[in-house]
Amino acid sequence: MNDLLKREHDIIKVCLLAGKIMLQSGAETYRVEDTMMRIAAAYGVENSHSYMTPTGIIFSVEEPQHITRLIRISDRTTNLYKIDQVNSVSRRVSIGELTIEEARTALEKIEHEPAIYPTWLLILLSAVASGCFLIMFRGIWPDFIPAAIAGGLGFSCFVFMHRVIPVRFFAEFSGALLIGIASVWMVRYGFGHQLDMIIISSVMPLVPGLLITNAIRDLMAGHLISGLSKGAEAFVTSFAIGAGIAFTLSF
């Protein structure tokens, strides 16, 4: 009996770890629930229930003894690589390739894996993406570099502020504010030409695209609370960006 209980606890730990990594990396709620229940089922626990909101997971198993555990999610980022990795671990678990212990070490390795792209590369990419967006929005080529500079500055300000002050709203606000100020200055001194275009395209790296798509998918899948709260998060982010831009424009 004791062995069975220990095994049950281990299964729950593996499921919760998988769920935690996925939710922290920005996966859709239904995928997280699906993964956790699949792992549990692969280890022979048929009756498992999970309930989650973007800030926490409750996972409960009925047999052989009723055990319920809660895990709190405090920080959420976007990391598609980790979602993919956990997905492949759960795939291997469900075809019986991994034991409980092996799955746990694999998941722990994924959890502590560093970001695959360094920060300077992300800043460079946001600059390039801003420039490309300018062309996509029918801007003119001479504005490519001003948009890239504004986008890169805004994104690096966002990254830096988020490290110093862990309030997402403020980081996004200051990023947008810097974009606004930089664009206005560049246009004033004749370096850029179309102010509106430069601002719109350099704000794009801060736009909460993942949150919006996830909120919609969650709402459609019937996860009403997750969908609504992710929508609220997206709204707060858009509001922060909008406030930063409106603040510069009002001068």
Place this chain on the structure above:
Amino acid sequence: MAAFYIQQLITSFIASAAFGMMFNAPKKALLQCGFAGMVGWLLYIMLQDMMVQPVTATVVAAFCVTMISHFFAKKYKTPIIVFSVSGIIPLVPGGVAYNALRHVAQNQFDQAVQLGAQAFMISGAIALGLLLSEVINQVIRKWSISRSISR
């Protein structure tokens, strides 16, 4: 005209792939991210040039991006979100929302409300495109399962 479309193709590919990298997408998926974004944006631009309403164009583009992502997700056994996110990003109504805000900052609230409603409609259009593709995908899945059972 051809030069314009080639510019759009290249920039939308680079922008979508760059967004994939900013979301930490696995390296093997970057080309597919760029491709999904490129096709979606090309459709959107072409429909706009045909004087189709932005809302309709967004529905069609979002639908296609999600269908392509479903295909890639099945082919490479990767979660669909990896491909769809970076393709959806260019369709987000950043420009309209910005114009709405600019009118708010200038105290012209009547125009701000109009533009805000338009931005809201376009966000709804993205949702509708996602929803339609999801429904069609589930129908296809059910159909192929029932066909394999009846064999």
